Amino acid sequence: MVAGCASAEFAANKQKVTRYEPKLEKKANGLYYAAGQDKPHTGTHTAWYANGELAWVGHMKGGVRHGEYTQWRAVKDLLHVKGQYKDGERDGDWGQWYFNGHKEMTSTYTKGKAGNIVYYS
Secondary structure, three states: OOOOOOOHHHHHHHOOEEEEEOOEEEOOOOOEEEOOOOOOOOEEEEEEEOOOOEEEEEEEEOOEEEEEEEEEOOOOOOEEEEEEEEOOEEOEEEEEEOOOOOEEEEEEEEOOEEEEEEEOO
16 A cells, blocks of 8 residues: 555546655555565655656655645646644644635644634635
8 A cells, every 4th residue: 555645546636646756555563664675664755646747745754644745636736735744643734725726625633633624615
């Protein structure tokens, strides 16, 4: 399994994600490891759509998501999702945007639990 958001395989406008650096696999212990490595991944994890556009950039620490996560739609520079992870869970302010660039929703997470969700039309 490759790390990313739940809908990453067909994120944004159903454009398939085809390239990952590094390629990660989730092991039985629930942690992500870079291919061929025996220590959980710490560092950046980046993916690209088949059309060559950047899909997401996220950060990991000790095999779990930790730090800023940003995902774009398959259309150049069109932001889709942005937020923070802490110790593998969403934590802090998150936002999601429509295809037209307008804000779709915001929420504040605490230890993976969503709160203060606001939807925009």
